[in-house]
Amino acid sequence: MKKKEKMRIREEDQKEIDILSKLPIDISFDILSRFPLNSILQWKRVSKTWYNLIKHPRFAILHYTRIPSPSYVFVFDCFGYLHLITYKFSSNNPFEVPLTTIITYKLEFKEFDQVFGSMRVNRCKVVGSVNGLICIDRGFNLYNPCPYYICNPITQDHITLPNSHNIWIGKFSSGFGFDSISNEYKVVRISVLEFSKSRAEVYTFGLGNWREIKADLLSSITSMEQSNVFLNGAIYWLAFINDFTPAIVSFNVATEEFDIIKLSSDIQKIYKGGWELAVLKDYLYLIDGNPYSRFHKLWVMKDHGVQPVQDSWIQDCSIRSQKSICLEIGRNEMMNVEKSELVLLNSKIIGYYNHQNKTVRLVVMDKSRSSIMVGVGSLISPKDLCDSVKRVSNSAN
DSSP: OOHHHHHHHHHHHHHHHHHHHHHHHHHHHHHHOOOOOHHHHHHHHOOOHHHHHHHHHHHHHHHHSSSOOOOEEEEEEEEEEEEEEEEOOOSSSSOOGGGGEEEEEEOOOOOHHHHHHHHGGGGGEEEEETTTEEEEEOOOSSSSOOOOOEEEETTTEEOOOOSSSSSOOEEEEEEEEEETTEEEEEEEEEEEEETSSOOOOEEESSOOOOEOOOGGGGGGEEOOSSOOOOTEEEEEEEEEETTTTEEEEEEEEEEEEEEEEEEOHHHHHHHOOOEEEETTTEEEEEEEEEEOOOOEEEEEOOOOOSSOOOOOOEEEEEEEOOTTOOTTOOOOEEEETTTTTTEEOOOSSEEEEETTTTEEEEEEOTTTTTEEEEEEEEOOHHHHHHHHHHHHHHHHH
């Protein structure tokens, strides 16, 4: 009886597959793009027809723009693996999250050792994440000609950007961004050498070469953080200007122009180093991660323009410092899991902050994990993006 039931179900599924394969491709795209990412990933295994539909570059873009992507935590460890982590919270008590509920998908990228060198993996850093794509670089400070590695951990494909011909001395900061007007993805690399000329170059997906761009505005920068955030078409870094005053450097991905935004006088008075930038709900945040602070303050930039202004920062909350609190060390990321809860993450600890009772629960991460960030999932392929740009460029020539 059970065999007959299974056969009947399989026959019904096959009928649905056959119907979809006979529809015009645009109608098939329209139907499938209305379903969440987790369902789409399962349906890739249904048939070759569905697999080809879901792998199509046009479908990947349509699905991403139509369905809100779930937030994931991406962890890059010192062994050259990228882990995609989701959290299952208890509906009865979402604030209590044991480690056993964390699900990790280990993704080993082919040719990783040949590209980066197995002994250098621990120096690699996550540059940023945009539309489901993650950018990784080697993290060297001196004579760094790249390479950069762009991947999608869900589609499990990647590209390696060509080396830059420029060999610059200095401390390097990188950023990864997207121009929604031209649909161009770009990586920017900045060389900051104290009391010397700063230089910058940009790589646009598919164009095949690095271009040096004007960076005269950065001449007043004495130091610049490597960690950054991408928001509303711009990349932001924390930096210090001539008189060692903290400020924010921004890079407009569309115009390829830099700007310097000074912090408000209230923030400058309490700034003692160890701060980080973060993004939450399309707002730019400043996190006081100084280990010697009694309270870790979170400041939010409420001006929703493309460029933040100096006096638009408002203190959002203040978290009492605890021993080994996640804000103390490394790159910080934030995400919401419930209306009353905020999750703060870095490479060592996850902290769950409850706004209502103002308490923090800490979960220690595996020591082998070196970089962590919050991102969204997508079906967008970095290879398809580059191929598309090359086709347009070739047809124009």
